[in-house]
Amino acid sequence: MFETKTLRRLAAGVGAFALAAAGLLGVGTAHADDEPSPGNITGTAGDLYVHKHKGDPGAGTAGDGTQLDPLPDPLEGVEFTVQRVGHASQDPIDLTTSEGWDLAVTATPANVGAAPFSLGTGTSVVTGADGVAHFADLAYGLYLVTETDPGDNPIVSPVAPFLVSVPFPSDNTWLYDVHVYPKNKLNETVPTKTVTDPGNQLAVGDDVVWTVTAPVPPLATGDVFDSFIISDDFDDRLGIDTANVVVQLDGVTLVAGTDYTIAPAAGSSTAGQEVVITFTGALEDLVGADEVVVTYTTQVNELGESPYFENQAFVNVNDTQKSTDKPRVNWGSIEVTKVNKANEQQTLKGAVFEVYDAKDGAQVAGPLTTGDDGKLRVDGLWVGINDDTTQDYWLKEVKAPAGYVTPTGDAAWTKVTVTADGLNAVQVTITNPKQQGPGLPLTGGVGTAIFGGTGLALIVVAIAAGIAVRRRQTVR
Template identity: 50%
Template structure:
């Protein structure tokens, strides 16, 4: 890229007032000298073209205004960047555009710098904008001969972390005894090619309301020589099912100080202060350990989380880890009738004879209890097994000899819980005495005698009735 202020000062000095007067006085008879030393008097025409070639990489040596055509040099230019926008503004002195067809215009340009031309006695016009094409080029034609401030105003979709600094260029541009009316410049950008990552840990307990730590690891992109870290932030927009608890920010493993080194705002943005930015130079990575709680499952029980790391305006997005949760319902039934039973008491364990994670729960009048959310796992996890232990059977029922039942929980919303049905056998009542003994024999004898007496009476009546 052309080092504008140095090149222009060198050009202006070489043109010197005395030399300009001498060259002008030689007229046509000094054409050979005019070809050797460019002078305002031999500038042809009134407008020129600026061609900006935009590539990725570290800025190299200053350019000379000519187009690079050597194949070997072209291969060293780096990736062409499309969509980068530049604004080109003509510089004025004391309110009048600098005219480089006059010696006074070169005098006014001699001490100009990109920083000085935006303040009196200099000023800049509204200018024109242009964006680079797929080949990384942007041509701005029909520029009146003058001094121009070129500013990179938008990186487009490119992850530019070190934009090219504003520079000055003259149109036309002096080059080895002649003038370049088409001026080629090759400003390079340092790209942010880092890949921040994000991970999620297991919750401190596998039930709703537990805490989960999400960790963002953000490599610090290197900058172009002379550039500084002007901004650095980590933005983590939380899913509505997550609630922010706090964050710990570290730089190469050393814990930074909140407020002094960074502030936390919004939902949730960690922004480095000037003191924090000053610590980034020469470091490798920033990590942000964000603690949240899980408050609900939503429709599917899958809670994703993504962060965006922005350095000097260049944003890079992390991967998207997930924490997965699912509901569980337990129904207590009579083993014989399948009627539901109230009053059974249960606990939830992470393994059979393992650690209790929830409970006790008591079945309601419908014979049921619900757990709104149990942790299924992270990322690719599809299901998780828990163990339900019955600690007290419903009144009148027997506690099973093996009180453990496995429950497989999958990620889904509370509307569709995994349902576990557990049956109990009713207790057997005390033995009742059997009906029988002497009393029953007497009843049988008396009953038989009465029956025989009745039959005899009927026979006697029939005999008497048959006599004449």
């Protein structure tokens, strides 16, 4: 007679991650003749139902092959593959014989892939919306069940491969419909990326500092981290030397080459680098840790046409990938046109300006001089980060064009609100009055009076002479 202890050993070995390790056989008042044995198996095929849901695969109470009430958080789209187990002396293993069960009890998920065991062709099924993968009409035998594709689920602790028999001995009977409930630990972390506001500065040549914060996801009980990788593909206009990248785990600065590797190697400074940080020695330190923080210092090499610099990072943990948001730092430009106040169609060259972050504040750029067309440009002024797209700057005229008045005091300052519009500059027109020349005599002034007075005197003399002549003629 097939011995109960053989099935007990089998129950302890197969389905170790999904089925009960105890309580699979009745040991109470049941009679030996009622206990399952190869001799009382009926039929030739059964069904396997794999119920997939979120949880800790290393914790909780194992199932016993029977169907349970629906569990919460089912996972759709997970692929499972089953392979029938064979043996050199019995291929495939025949569970309708005592010899077959004796072979099955020595099988483990780790040894069935090598001689004297063997694995048959795999059959794959994907879980539906209810989290169930149904393998119908499986020929009786011992099967290795492997989670082969997580689908769109961020599974950070997959279920280890497990063995299950069809049929399955349970509670003094054979289960021909076998239900297993493997659980998965998900990576539900939300990594973030931020950029430091550079303030009122010129973009080109300035540093832009980016920070990635990656929470460490909890694993299943007893599980370990196989990989932890942070990658970031920077804008082609930005240069970065990975010697300036700082990696911290819970506030402790890690050491490149010991705790992690970084590519490209430190010392290179090329625009548009993809920087990849791969944890090595620090992998074991991630268990129970809270977060990894990476700080990148980049330099603006050129402006280009886009009015912002934007970057996104990716965090891959145990083959689950999470992306950060896309912070941005915005910039704009100013174009100044200098004109004659009396005739604004006349542009003026030679006016000199400086740019400040505030009136009487810190100088940002300059001196800058208007050209032959009366214009000057200030490109690449930071205006803020993310949704902050405007910033006030102040122009100070320090020298007027030749022949024009240089303003003083408040009149020398012009406030400009710069918008995040890249090289589409904010237009500013600033006028200058001409200088006044030295005073000249008034037309029709003293000279005219002298000429007028002399003429009048001549007229009076002429009249007097005429009167004298007439008198002489009368006397005669």
